[in-house]
Amino acid sequence: MNRILNAAKLDFYAARSSLMLSSLMFILAIAIGAATKQPIITMVLVMVFATYLGGTVFSTHEKNHSDKLYGILPLKKTEMIVGRYLYALVISVPSIVIAGVLGRAISSILSVTIDSATFWIALSLAFVYYCFSVGVSYPIYFKFSFAKAYIFTMLPMYLVVLAVMLITRKSNYLNTLSQFINFFNSRTYLAPIFGILGGLILLAVSAWIANLIYTRKEI
Numbered sequence: 355m356n357r358i359l360n361a362a363k364l365d366f367y368a369a370r371s372s373l374m375l376s377s378l379m380f381i382l383a384i385a386i387g388a389a390t391k392q393p394i395i396t397m398v399l400v401m402v403f404a405t406y407l408g409g410t411v412f413s414t415h416e417k418n419h420s421d422k423l424y425g426i427l428p429l430k431k432t433e434m435i436v437g438r439y440l441y442a443l444v445i446s447v448p449s450i451v452i453a454g455v456l457g458r459a460i461s462s463i464l465s466v467t468i469d470s471a472t473f474w475i476a477l478s479l480a481f482v483y484y485c486f487s488v489g490v491s492y493p494i495y496f497k498f499s500f501a502k503a504y505i506f507t508m509l510p511m512y513l514v515v516l517a518v519m520l521i522t523r524k525s526n527y528l529n530t531l532s533q534f535i536n537f538f539n540s541r542t543y544l545a546p547i548f549g550i551l552g553g554l555i556l557l558a559v560s561a562w563i564a565n566l567i568y569t570r571k572e573i
Contacts, residue, residue, distance in 0.1 A: 357429055357430075357433050357437075358433050358436050358437045358440065359437070359440075360429075360437070361429055361433055361434050361436070361437025361438070361440075362437040362438075362440040362441045362444065364437070365411045365415075365437060365438055365441040366441060366444075368411055368414040368415055369407065369410050369411040369414055369441075376403065376404075376407055379400075379403035379406070380400060380403065380452060380456070382399070382403075383395075383396045383399035383400050383403060383456070384396055384456055384460065386399060387399070387456070387457075387460050388460055388463075388464065391464055391466050392466075393456075393457040393458070393460040393461040393464075393466055393468055394457065394468070394472070394476045396453070396456050396457055396460055397453040397454065397456065397457040397476055397477060397480050398453075398476065398479075398480050398483070400449055400450075400452055400453035400456060400480070401446075401449060401450065401453055401480040401481065401483055401484045402483070402484075402487075404445060404446060404449035404484055405484055405487040405488060405491070407445055407449075408441075408442045408445055408446075408484075408487075408488050408491075408492075409488075409491055409495065411438070411441060412495045412499070416499055431565075431568055431569050432565055432569065434568075435496070435561060435564050435565050435568055436561065438492070438564075439488075439492070439557055439560070439561045439564075442488045442492070442557070443557060446481065446484050446485070446553075449484070450477065450480065450481050450484075453477060453480055454473075454477050457473065457476070457477070458473070469539075470542050471538045471539045471542050471545070474538070474542055474545040474546055475538055475545045477545075477546070477549070478545045478546050478548060478549025478550075478552075479549065481549045481550070481553050482549050482552045482553050482556070484553070485552070485553030485554070485556040485557050486553075486556050488556075488557065488560065489556040489557055489559065489560030490560070492560055492561075492564050493560060493563045493564040493567055496564045496567050496568040497567045497568075
């Protein structure tokens, strides 16, 4: 367990410079949400930008040739992978908190009404998107490296857009969406529970796939 934590710490140190850029990204998210008077947009954008932070650790390690360091450290490949996903999970915690705080702040300052169910559904879906994005991109980075697979960083967003387009083409999607929201109106507490469980499942499946890929890769 200590070696996994040390691997996660190494990732934090490697991506520390990128964390400074996150403040600028969050300012952009605030500006867009305030300009459109849509707090939910800010909440979602914060998590979209957080996926960038989750991926830059691969770029930093490759630029510094840290992959060679992993080859001589008393660290198993599986432990390094778990540490990398732990890093991604820890990054998501302050990001989702910031997303929620900014969403509420913009709603209050601009007097934009956002009910409790909508707020928690949006926050939960933003977290699920983050986990989905990490879940899709990490195995690709482990397989092809960040430099070669950077183009795939937008793949999760494209898949989400495609899914939304397919759903909205159905004639009864508004009725289904209304039923979905109504379900959580009286069960608001279920939204974050489903979001956390869904996100963790996505990360667990992705980590399993990444482990299969990376343990067969020569460093």
